[in-house]
Amino acid sequence: MSRGVVGEAGSSGRAALSYCIQQVRQSDYENYLWSVQLPKAVRAAVFALRAFNVEVAMISENVSQSALQQIRFQWWREAVNSVLTDRPVKHPVIEALSQISLGLPDRYHLQRIVSAREKDALSPVPPGSCRELEDYAEGTMSQLLFLQCKAAALMGPEIDHAASHLGKAVGLAALLRGTAHHALRRRCYLPMDLCAAEGVSQEDIYRGQASSGLSHVVFQVASVAKAHLEQAQDLRSKLPAEAVAMMMPAVTADLYLRALEKHQFNIFTPALANGGFSPLWYQLRLKYCMLRKTY
The missing domain is CATH 1.10.600.10 (Farnesyl Diphosphate Synthase)
Structure with a gap:
């Protein structure tokens, strides 16, 4: 995968990136807070990847019937394959991913995420x-x-x-x-x-x-x-x-x-309802780690 910036392909690329950022901000806010501080050269790619994870993870939350879940997971599996073609599936996340130089090893990682999420959704045990x-x-x-x-x-x-x-x-x-x-x-x-x-x-x-x-x-x-x-x-x-x-x-x-x-x-315990830490403390700790280059 290269360091290419999603969005260089014009207005449609910028719209795809904007969609990815909004998805992560809405559904994965804690990770949004550090992703948005990354250098421009990698920020867009990370948002595309994290938005992909959000989309696949939300299938089990938004779709209750197993048959429909399978259809959605299969759609994403085929969409990932299309990223490596000249005609990627029309979806903002897939368009954003297509702006990154993906190879077969990278597709393997994406497909593993889909398969793991699907197995979890269809196996409630x-x-x-x-x-x-x-x-x-x-x-x-x-x-x-x-x-x-x-x-x-x-x-x-x-x-x-x-x-x-x-x-x-x-x-x-x-x-x-x-x-x-x-x-x-x-x-x-x-x-x-x-x-x-x-x-x-x-x-x-x-x-x-x-x-x-x-x-x-x-x-x-x-x-x-x-x-x-x-x-x-x-x-x-x-x-x-x-x-x-x-x-x-x-x-x-x-x-x-x-x-x-x-x-x-x-x-x-109710004390852990929001993770057991305040948003302010999280942001302060995150800023400290990013400045000190530690985790």
């Missing part, structure tokens, strides 16, 4: 183990981070290693953070083996019933997320500053995991 949860995070958040780094022409084993670990940390933290929201839709992402060992039923989770057993399940998942986050942070000194800028999703994950620990892993 909770993950059997934490490893399954990690695989889902790897198939979504890690792939997105790989693509972001390639958008800035950043490649190398240390970068890939950091992105892999950070993607898992970010994905696990996001799933924990969304537990109450998922419960309202009778979805659960807490591993069944851990829940069974602690005597926690799915109905307990759907009812938002806090217990010491549930807190211990959450603690175990959070510990895995924290371990991945720390492994990604350990690689920080080996990354160029441009790659560190792509790792800013670590800020949200770190703040949430700290808040979760502060509240004894009671995932249903």
Whole structure:
């Protein structure tokens, strides 16, 4: 993937980029806040990629019937393939992606995101183990981070290693953070083996019933997320500053995991309703990390 700027193709390209920015701002605001501060050479590509992730992730939220979900996922799968042709599918996100020099390896990462989201949407059964949860995070958040780094022409084993670990940390933290929201839709992402060992039923989770057993399940998942986050942070000194800028999703994950620990892993406490941290504190922490080139 090159460092090309989405929008150089004229008014339609600018309109496509504007659409992507609005999608990320509306549905992924915390990541919007750091993406908008990136250098112009990579900002547009990152917004195109993040908008793609938003569009695919929202299918399960906006479409209730499995058959219709499959149709939507298949549409996006074909749309990704069209990016590499002379006639990409007419959609602002696809148009924005077509302004980036995508190759077959990049298409693979995009398709993995679609496949992981589709598998999750069509398989409402909770993950059997934490490893399954990690695989889902790897198939979504890690792939997105790989693509972001390639958008800035950043490649190398240390970068890939950091992105892999950070993607898992970010994905696990996001799933924990969304537990109450998922419960309202009778979805659960807490591993069944851990829940069974602690005597926690799915109905307990759907009812938002806090217990010491549930807190211990959450603690175990959070510990895995924290371990991945720390492994990604350990690689920080080996990354160029441009790659560190792509790792800013670590800020949200770190703040949430700290808040979760502060509240004894009671995932249903009202104090964690908005992540356990204020928007102002998030922005201050984000600014600090971006200025100090850390995460």
